[in-house]
Amino acid sequence: MRRYDLELLHTLATVAETGSLSAASLRLSRSQSAVSEQIRKLEESCGQILFLRGKKGSTLTPVGQRLLGHARSMLSLNDAVYLDMQGISLAGELRLAITDYFQPAGLAAILKRLHDQYPALRLHVSVRKSVEIEQTSSADEFDIGLSMRIVGEPIINAQKPDSPHKCIPIRREPLAWVASPSFVMRELEPLPLIALPGTCSQQRYMLAILKESGVAHYVAHSASGVLGLQSALSAGLGVSCLNASAVPAKVTAFRGRKGLPILPEVEFNLIVPHVFNSAFAAEAAAMLAQQFR
Incomplete structure (x- = not known):
């Protein structure tokens, strides 16, 4: 029996979310030809056409839709197994502030995956501007923030010796x-x-x-x-x-x-207030960094 490659399934999910090979290649930091080759390998493994390609992008076929559902479940299970093996288990309330520039089409799926993997973790999510996240990070309005900045520009109040919070780089786009x-x-x-x-x-x-x-x-x-x-x-x-x-x-x-x-x-960063004073915040930040990357 053949076993599916999780990397190929991840590429399938990314193309489905972004709607085109070119957009998926930007998100995956791979060339468009490399993404196309991964989809070709997956279609060859399935013996089925998964996408219909046209001038307006890539659309899943009915078979592709079925595989996407399985792919998301397998990817979520893989993440859950990895975290379990790392001994990461979170419980409690977490206030998360996120810039709306971060994966607008895929953010809901990420939050759903977090809910499934950490049923004892109660998330309170708010969408804010990056400048608000960075300026109010020490005002006890949220536990962890996700902000965006132009590479080369300083992060407000971050990475200073007396900074009340820690800045964790997540990804660049x-x-x-x-x-x-x-x-x-x-x-x-x-x-x-x-x-x-x-x-x-x-x-x-x-x-x-x-x-x-x-x-x-x-x-x-x-x-x-x-x-x-x-x-x-x-x-x-x-x-x-x-x-x-x-x-x-x-x-x-x-x-x-x-x-x-x-x-x-641009660079996305996790802003973690009082990270050195809270084991829960540090553990939650490590988990979110893994998920958002």
């Missing part, structure tokens, strides 16, 4: 200029942007780097959160910059304007 394939850039027109309020550090960075590079632009649509920004992008209302795991399905890299500045990476 590329930033990219993105737009819907339906968006048409008119010649000589200023770049129409989809932006978030000025309190968002990533949006401030986007506006600043365009101004510094001398790219004419204007805010065509202002959204209140990442979900609204994704909807406006999908509708073809303009261009924005997003980290890889926040790019919605059917939105792609934008190459309709020459001279756009090269964007850096």
